[in-house]
């Protein structure tokens with residue numbers, strides 16, 4: 315059983331100061347205001363943001379509507395504060411587990427509001443039980459004419475190359491990550507080296523398509539104050555994967571503005587700063603809110619050293 319499902323661990327962490335202190339390394343506070351403050355600080359260092367109001371696997375329609383309402387509020391706050399940030403959401407937060415049509419209604423409310431502010435919504439990718447449904451909702455929105463949204467492709471899934479090829483045909487804005495959930499070997503590469511090799515392969519597919527777009531239509535330029543990402547978002551803290559993406563981009567002669575690098579709040583600040591210094595757009599994923607427990611567990615699961623970080627907080631007075 316994964317740590318995220320162990321009830322007593324959850325109870326201790328979410329009810330204690332120690333738990334909140336641990337979460338604060340990866341989560342920008344529990345209120346939207348604290349998150350907006352963090353975005354302002356990052357923006358002043360040349361870093362863009364994508365804001366995630368934490369929450370997933372919402373159990374009732376009423377909760378899903380409330381979550382959608384909170385996301386609308388965030389779009390207002392981003393606009394009011396004038397910060398350079400778009401928004402990332404999980405469809406299970408706004409009703410995908412209840413009913414797809416209901417979820418689509420919630421998403422339309424969000425996309426309409428985002429469009430009003432010339433802002434952009436990224437659909438995070440959840441575990442493989444939701445891959446098809448998330449991509450269906452994405453394509454449904456495209457059919458309805460929305461263009462202010464993008465998706466995520468996970469390099470650990472065997473199916474991802476086929477999904478990515480379909481998406482790049484639509485010039486979709488794709489965030490490429492390795493994948494954060496525990497998946498069975500029937501559908502996902504079990505070995506890290508295979509995930510890494512697939513990540514590099516998918517990076518090439520993505521960047522080659524962008525190069526074709528730039529040749530045909532020219533450079534995109536910053537038309538929206540840093541809210542709309544370019545087509546590819548290379549979302550990893552792995553310096554070798556980043557280096558590979560940089561080499562491919564250079565070989566293809568891509569303008570720097572056409573390739574965005576994304577990292578998570580609290581992880582590898584050094585790499586974020588290096589890429590900014592090289593002149594590439596860097597966007598940091600900033601989660602905030604009270605429902606930080608599943609997010610924290612995924613970050614801990616990725617790196618055993620993080621468990622020491624928890625323990626050291628536990629013993630610190």
Ligand SMILES: Cc1cc2nc3c(=O)[nH]c(=O)nc-3n(C[C@H](O)[C@H](O)[C@H](O)COP(=O)(O)OP(=O)(O)OC[C@H]3O[C@@H](n4cnc5c(N)ncnc54)[C@H](O)[C@@H]3O)c2cc1C
Pocket residue numbers: 437438439440466468489491492493494495549550551552553576577578581582598599612613614616617620
């Ligand atoms: C912007 C962004 C958005 C994401 N969105 C999604 C999504 O929608 N769906 C999804 O499944 N996954 C998502 N992820 C998570 C991703 O799939 C990986 O689980 C996570 O990024 C770790 O993999 P890595 O690419 O950094 O490579 P790894 O090989 O795991 O790590 C490379 C190096 O990064 C550092 N590092 C990585 N993780 C941690 C950590 N938790 N704590 C401390 N250091 C760490 C370490 O130095 C490590 O050696 C996202 C990641 C990013 C950066």
